[in-house]
Amino acid sequence: MSGDTTLVPNKEFAKLATNEQIRRTANALEANNIHAIIAENGVEAKRLFFELIPDGAEVFLGASVTLEKLGIRDEVDKSGRFDALRPKMFAMNRETQGREIRKLGGAPDYAAGSVQAVTEDGHILIASNTGSQLGPYATSAGKVIWVVGAQKIVKDLNEGLRRIQEYCYPLEEEHMRQLYNMGTSVNKVLIVNREFRPNRTTMIIVKEELGF
Numbered sequence: 001m002s003g004d005t006t007l008v009p010n011k012e013f014a015k016l017a018t019n020e021q022i023r024r025t026a027n028a029l030e031a032n033n034i035h036a037i038i039a040e041n042g043v044e045a046k047r048l049f050f051e052l053i054p055d056g057a058e059v060f061l062g063a064s065v066t067l068e069k070l071g072i073r074d075e076v077d078k079s080g081r082f083d084a085l086r087p088k089m090f091a092m093n094r095e096t097q098g099r100e101i102r103k104l105g106g107a108p109d110y111a112a113g114s115v116q117a118v119t120e121d122g123h124i125l126i127a128s129n130t131g132s133q134l135g136p137y138a139t140s141a142g143k144v145i146w147v148v149g150a151q152k153i154v155k156d157l158n159e160g161l162r163r164i165q166e167y168c169y170p171l172e173e174e175h176m177r178q179l180y181n182m183g184t185s186v187n188k189v190l191i192v193n194r195e196f197r198p199n200r201t202t203m204i205i206v207k208e209e210l211g212f
Helices: 019-031 042-051 065-069 072-080 085-090 099-108 134-140 155-180
Strands: 036-037 058-063 112-113 117-119 124-128 143-147 188-192 201-206
Touching: 019 036, 019 201, 036 042, 036 117, 042 072, 042 143, 042 188, 042 201, 058 072, 058 085, 065 112, 065 143, 072 117, 085 099, 099 134, 112 134, 117 155, 124 134, 124 155, 134 188, 155 188
Parallel strands: 036 201, 058 112, 112 143, 143 201
Antiparallel strands: 117 124, 124 188
């Protein structure tokens, strides 16, 4: 699929979930040991996000249009309030410091970003080209925070996989070509059915269309 610039995103996956769907999803996430917070809008989501991370904390941000749109990425990376890992990693030489880069992003105290789909029965799907954020999300980060627009709520895992292929992928392909003149691929998909460690993972569900 990579490199096909004629793909058209399936707009059925851009529809915001109803309040009842959001409530049902939040309850299912809680039952799966993932703390769920519902935000009325992006401004509230940003405030809630920074209430979860203490000043000075080590933070790794996965690439996320959602965090970029909310101003969270710039606040983390540029404010000086946090030990932001992405700027450090980008400043390093991948050829000569590859091992150090991997170790730096491999087990952060906080990992944050967004997801491509969350099911009404409380399962989460994250798609990635490189997979760099998947290890920290799955197990190696101390704490995980996801900010998720309510259009990403789907019925079940099958619908979540369809959303990735039919909606997220075409939009990310266009996004990457605009930014870097290169395409992308759905190379790796992480499915989180339940969080093993209590108080580790939080999802902020926002009643707005945010990200892909």
